[in-house]
Amino acid sequence: MKKAVRRRKTKTAHLLGIGLDNEDGHKRLTSAEQFTIVGGSDETHGRMTETVMKTFEVLKERGKPLAKVEPQELAEIIHKSTPR
Numbered sequence: 001m002k003k004a005v006r007r008r009k010t011k012t013a014h015l016l017g018i019g020l021d022n023e024d025g026h027k028r029l030t031s032a033e034q035f036t037i038v039g040g041s042d043e044t045h046g047r048m049t050e051t052v053m054k055t056f057e058v059l060k061e062r063g064k065p066l067a068k069v070e071p072q073e074l075a076e077i078i079h080k081s082t083p084r
Contacts, residue, residue, distance in 0.1 A: 013067040015055075017048040034066050047083055054081035 019040015022028070028045040030037040034056070037048045058077050059069060069077075 011067045013065075015052060015066070017052065019044040019048060051078060051082045 013034065015035040017035070017037040017040075019028070019038070021041045021044050022039050024041065026042070028037075028039060028042070030045065030049050035052045037045060037052065039045070040048060055074075055077050056066075058081060059066060066074075
């Protein structure tokens with residue numbers, strides 16, 4: 001009789017940003033391994049992209065993968081990474 005093999009489920013995470021203020025008809029999409037940004041005006045899409053890039057820089061500095069960071073900590077990092 002074969003023994004059942006239990007596989008560990010790998011925890012994955014992906015950030016999704018959606019911009020809703022597009023009025024110029026352009027379809028904007030920026031995608032990477034752990035994030036996707038869709039839509040928005042040129043300014044909004046750029047700000048979201050910059051925010052996500054800075055967020056991943058901070059996570060790298062802290063040695064934390066996206067899948068292991070707590071939601072509250074991630075929210076604080078995103079807030080601090082957002083260009084003013």
